[in-house]
Amino acid sequence: xxxxxxxxxxxxxxxxxxxxxxxxxxxxxxxxxxxxxxxxxxxxxxxxxxxxxxxxxxxxxxxxxxxxxxxxxxxxxxxxxxxxxxxxxxxxxxxxxxxxxxxxxxxxxxxxxxxxxxxxxxxxxxxxxxxxxxxxxxxxxxxxxxxxxxxxxxxxxxxxxxxxxxxxxxxxxxxxxxxxxxxxxxxxxxxxxxxxxxxxxxxxxxxxxxxxxxxxxxxxxxxxxxxxxxxxxxxxxxxxxxxxxxxxxxxxxxxxxxxxxxxxxxxxxxxxxxxxxxxxx
Amino acid sequence: xxxxxxxxxxxxxxxxxxxxxxxxxxxxxxxxxxxxxxxxxxxxxxxxxxxxxxxxxxxxxxxxxxxxxxxxxxxxxxxxxxxxxxxxxxxxxxxxxxxxxxxxxxxxxxxxxxxxxxxxxxxxxxxxxxxxxxxxxxxxxxxxxxxxxxxxxxxxxxxxxxxxxxxxxxxxxxxxxxxxxxxxxxxxxxxxxxxxxxxxxxxxxxxxxxxxxxxxxxxxxxxxxx
Numbered sequence: 001x002x003x004x005x006x007x008x009x010x011x012x013x014x015x016x017x018x019x020x021x022x023x024x025x026x027x028x029x030x031x032x033x034x035x036x037x038x039x040x041x042x043x044x045x046x047x048x049x050x051x052x053x054x055x056x057x058x059x060x061x062x063x064x065x066x067x068x069x070x071x072x073x074x075x076x077x078x079x080x081x082x083x084x085x086x087x088x089x090x091x092x093x094x095x096x097x098x099x100x101x102x103x104x105x106x107x108x109x110x111x112x113x114x115x116x117x118x119x120x121x122x123x124x125x126x127x128x129x130x131x132x133x134x135x136x137x138x139x140x141x142x143x144x145x146x147x148x149x150x151x152x153x154x155x156x157x158x159x160x161x162x163x164x165x166x167x168x169x170x171x172x173x174x175x176x177x178x179x180x181x182x183x184x185x186x187x188x189x190x191x192x193x194x195x196x197x198x199x200x201x202x203x204x205x206x207x208x209x210x211x212x213x214x215x216x217x218x219x220x221x222x223x224x225x226x227x228x229x230x231x232x233x234x235x236x237x238x239x240x241x242x243x244x245x246x247x248x249x250x251x252x253x254x255x256x257x258x259x260x261x262x263x264x265x266x267x268x269x270x271x272x273x274x275x276x277x278x279x280x281x
Numbered sequence: 282x283x284x285x286x287x288x289x290x291x292x293x294x295x296x297x298x299x300x301x302x303x304x305x306x307x308x309x310x311x312x313x314x315x316x317x318x319x320x321x322x323x324x325x326x327x328x329x330x331x332x333x334x335x336x337x338x339x340x341x342x343x344x345x346x347x348x349x350x351x352x353x354x355x356x357x358x359x360x361x362x363x364x365x366x367x368x369x370x371x372x373x374x375x376x377x378x379x380x381x382x383x384x385x386x387x388x389x390x391x392x393x394x395x396x397x398x399x400x401x402x403x404x405x406x407x408x409x410x411x412x413x414x415x416x417x418x419x420x421x422x423x424x425x426x427x428x429x430x431x432x433x434x435x436x437x438x439x440x441x442x443x444x445x446x447x448x449x450x451x452x453x454x455x456x457x458x459x460x461x462x463x464x465x466x467x468x469x470x471x472x473x474x475x476x477x478x479x480x481x482x483x484x485x486x487x488x489x490x491x492x493x494x495x496x497x498x499x500x501x502x503x504x505x506x507x
Contacts, residue, residue, distance in 0.1 A: 175326045181364055186342070243411065245409065251336055
């Protein structure tokens, strides 16, 4: 059933004549093209097993569950998410994920994907802050991760284009870059301590370099099945883990600093195709 | 003494502390109240750290004090918040600051137990906070050295961000001069490598723990040297 959806998507895109940068591509093909273009990247080539598993990525089943959730009438308002505007108009998902974060007129601020999804689930479906549907942010079984995986997948193969026309979008990208290099916490770390050089390892893990955009597009291509966690993980989950390892104060989802980091991350992958969903170690 | 206490007072510019709400999700960014486009990128980053309700400042750091204090930069952290290597002026200033901060041990430096040092070099425990909190009362903090350095090619996977330390003692000997140098680098690497990625372990590990890690590097019996 899911495989059918996979084949139908590119056809729908072609007919629709969408305006986003690049056409939908199977995430396994996106990765293969990156591998062929970067034969010497130790980061991209580090796990033969994961590369081999891409066509059977368990995240594809999570996307399938997310599709069902997206169209289902749910919450106190008994509404589907079809009227949610992720920036390209109500219900438009094709290419929406790779253009986030962006400034939203209706809230007067820049939002990243997860923040926008939660906003819609509250405003349209009527979920409360404490309802599990929006409070449970992590794990393949969570509504948030299932919806995230489905919606993100509609941007697979398209270029990262986080919006940068609005002054607040520009401000967040610039401040996000400062945060990336800001050393602090109990052990003096910044993000660049691990992502400043290419081909280096933390223990067994080869690290992506932020300025190498073809490594970085894989690095920021979440949601991804995290093989070692046996769960689909989000950009927010990656940020939370890095901040924890860096011995900084815990960062909150839906916060300005979190959105700024994501805006800068996605900006550093600008113009490169997204692998959605990806499979990581 | 934890290294921040001496300098925290000097960096109070943005330390108007948001009320700790105990809430795990941000109330939303505060762009309604303040024009974020009127700030420089540096100002906005500091605003985000301390005043935008982006961090969980209700938690208590293992070293004592507050999480705001942990997130407040000292002069070395501020000077090294750059992309790439520091310029000559910055490097010189960072070396001078690091020498000021460094506390030399009194008398000769004795090596500890290399086996304890090996455990500490491989332990990544300590000082993490957030969704899981490292509890120093049940388990001591480690040095996390193998995240970035290879010590023992026969051991489990070790990282490569820092230089390999294989045969460190075997090639350099174990004189007091070498011990003094290693002690200086572990406690405050910026004395020799300004803006190095490596943490300053002065105050994070005890003198005894550092003597064990030094034994792991320098003891002729250690697998590092065999």
